[in-house]
Amino acid sequence: MKIFCIGRNYADHAKELNNPIPDSPLVFMKPTTSLLIKNRHFFYPEFSNDIHYEGEVVIKIGKNGRHIQPEFALSYIDGVGFGLDLTARDIQQKCKENGHPWEIAKGFDHSAPISKFISFEGLDADNINIVTKLNGEVVQDGNTKDLLFSFQDIIVYLSTYFTLQQGDYIFTGTPAGVGPIKIGDKLEGFINGTKLLKCDVK
Numbered sequence: 001m002k003i004f005c006i007g008r009n010y011a012d013h014a015k016e017l018n019n020p021i022p023d024s025p026l027v028f029m030k031p032t033t034s035l036l037i038k039n040r041h042f043f044y045p046e047f048s049n050d051i052h053y054e055g056e057v058v059i060k061i062g063k064n065g066r067h068i069q070p071e072f073a074l075s076y077i078d079g080v081g082f083g084l085d086l087t088a089r090d091i092q093q094k095c096k097e098n099g100h101p102w103e104i105a106k107g108f109d110h111s112a113p114i115s116k117f118i119s120f121e122g123l124d125a126d127n128i129n130i131v132t133k134l135n136g137e138v139v140q141d142g143n144t145k146d147l148l149f150s151f152q153d154i155i156v157y158l159s160t161y162f163t164l165q166q167g168d169y170i171f172t173g174t175p176a177g178v179g180p181i182k183i184g185d186k187l188e189g190f191i192n193g194t195k196l197l198k199c200d201v202k
Helices: 011-016 071-075 091-097 150-163
Strands: 003-007 026-031 051-053 053-063 077-084 127-134 135-142 170-171 186-191 193-198
Touching: 053 127, 053 150, 071 077, 071 150, 077 186, 077 193, 150 170
Parallel strands: 003 170
Antiparallel strands: 003 026, 053 077, 053 170, 127 135, 127 186, 186 193
8 A cells, every 4th residue: 555645735734834835736655654543642753853733634545546537536535534644844844954855754653643434425525624633622624625636636646657556545635723742632633523533642
C-alpha cells in the first residue's frame, strides 16, 4: 500500500502558513510505518519541539487504476476516514530553508494517526464536513467544497504518475486552524458530525 498526501489544498491553510497557492496538486508520501491505528496513543518524539496537528479527510482506494479518467475517478473510492498529518514544523522549516525534501518532518513513525473508514456510498464528495478538536475545543472546521483540488482532481492527477492500488490511502489536505500539540493533549476527528478518531498525546 501507498500513502499519498496533498499539501496546501485549502487556500486558507496555505495563507496561514504564508505559502503560495499551488497550480497543481502538491504531492508527498508517507511510509507505512507512519500509520497509527485503532486510536492508539501518539508518543511525542525526542527529535522535535514543535509537532503540529493537521486534520484531513482520507480516501481509501478500492481498486487498481492508472490514467484514470475524470468521469470514473470517484468510482475508485472505497471509503473515507479521518487522518492526522502530524508534522514536525521545526524540522520542516529547516528542510525548506535548505531546499531539502520534507520526509523526516512528515513521514516519521506514527505521524499518520488514522481512523476506521466509513462507506463512501451516499456521500457528496464536494460536501464533506471535517472537524478537529483539541482538548474538546474545535480548532479546525472545514468542508471539501473548499478544496482547491477535488477528490476527482486528485485521483486523476495521481494516477497519471502512479498506479493506484486497492488499499492505498490519500490524505486530501487540511483546512485552516493547524497548530501545535503537547504531551497530555487529546485530539479528536469528526466527519459529518460523527467522531471517527481520538488520539491522546503521551
